[in-house]
Amino acid sequence: MELVGRHAREVDRDARFPTESMAALRRNGYLGYLVPAEYGGMGGSLNGLVSDAKDLAGACMSTALIWAMHCQQVDCLVRHAGPDLKSEVLPRIASGEIYLASVTTGTGGGHLMSVDDSLTGAPDGNLLALGRTAPVVTGGEYADAFLVTMQDDTDHSGHGVSLIYASRADLTIRRVGEWNPLGMRATASGALRLDGTVRRDRLVGQPGRFREVSHDSMIPLGHLAWSACWLGAAQKAFSGLLHQIGKTIRVDRGSPLVQERIARIRVDLELVNAYLRRTCEEIESQRDRGQSPNRPDLHIHLNTLKIAASELTFRAVDRMVQLAGLAVGYSADAPIPLERVFRDLRSAALNYSNDRLLTATGILSLADRSVRLL
Structure with a gap:
């Protein structure tokens, strides 16, 4: 570390x-x-x-x-x-x-099941031609291989999406956009164009059935891992802030206002940590029983985790910046990186948009009339 x-x-x-x-x-x-x-x-x-x-x-x-x-x-x-x-x-x-890098974002937006580019059969029936433009590929220029979502070449409905493994050696990779964002700057998540030919046995899951892979693996792992990252960054920043109070941060530790502000930060982090751990236990339990987490209540729990973690960790760091003040909370040269963590966490609600997840959760809630809470 x-x-x-x-x-x-x-x-x-x-x-x-x-x-x-x-x-x-x-x-x-x-x-x-x-x-x-x-x-x-x-x-x-x-x-x-x-x-x-x-x-x-x-x-x-x-x-x-x-x-x-x-x-x-x-x-x-x-x-x-x-x-x-x-x-x-x-x-x-x-x-x-x-x-491995992930190529799952399409030019039309971040929806996992919406892909504009199609796999096509090459002259050799065992091969597939892959051509894909993605506006965001985390670490893509440095990846040794990719998992890529594509429209399935045998599905003419426009709804079948396949996931395919593609080695860097089988692709021509071209940068088609720069990466100069507010936060998450070191993820090197610029836009790429990928072209190449891959074997049919590189498909991950059944052809046209990426939805099953997504519900079983990609979505649960994404929400759990992202939430852990956001919480870890906010938790470390909070520890740094507490160590700096009375040193570089000149506030009165005995002030009820200061104590309340510190308490609210702690409450947000405690809530995210508890929900993250409980959701993780639920998904691991499903896997131990050989079951897929493809139930309305489990989708709701995963969506809730992502929404709560992204919003509450950012709110906590926003409060830390306010408490630390201009010299420490807002400076890139301060002894604790509140400024960087603040910028990084602003991306959390945008990384697979909370607006989209809230809409999905509302629809799922209508299907879970027993209201099975976590």
Whole structure:
């Protein structure tokens, strides 16, 4: 964590990929955290993933999100790839050879099930031609392979979406947009154009049935891991703020107003942590029973986690900035990185829009008339 934290300010300032931090994760086997031991990986749990993502985010949230999204893709392979693809790819991930990026955002917006680009059969019937433009690809220029959503070539309804594994060696990759955002600057999430040819056995899950992979793996892992990253960054910032009170932050510790402001920050973080842990337990329990979390109440719990974590962690850091004041809370050169964490967490509600999730949760709530709360 020391190495990750050491480079956090620099990679944020320069909006560059955290190559040093990712190299350390490769060397120490963390790209294979969710790879089962039989393939040489750590065989980690979801609870362990949440804990490690929190710790990483406390040092550098961009690095944590890059790693968490890689693990999200790995989980899709572990649970839905065919045996040949698993045998070929998972040991290489475990050894640190393959960092996976996600290409699931379309030019029409961030909806997972909406893709404009279609897979087409190449002259060799065993091959598929892939051409995909994506406005946001986290770490895409540095990835060794990708999981890409495409319209299925055999589905003419426009609704069938497939997920396909594509090695960098099989693609021509071209940058089609720059990355100079407010926060999350080191995620290097610029727009890319991918073109190439892949074998049909690179499909992850059944053709045209990415929705099943998404509900079983991509969405649960995304909401759990993102929420852990946001909480970890806010928690570390709060710890730093508490250590600076009476030093660089000149406020009266005995003031009821100061105490109330500190309490409200703590309450927000406690609520996110409790809901995150309980949701993680629920998803792990479903998996232990061999069941998919494709029920209205479980979707509601996952959506609620993402919405609550994104809003409450940002609110907590906003309150920290207010309490720390202009010199410490609003300065990029302050001894605690409140300014950077504030910018990073502003993206949380936009990373798969809360507006979309609230609409979906309203529809799902109408289907869950028994109101099965977490």
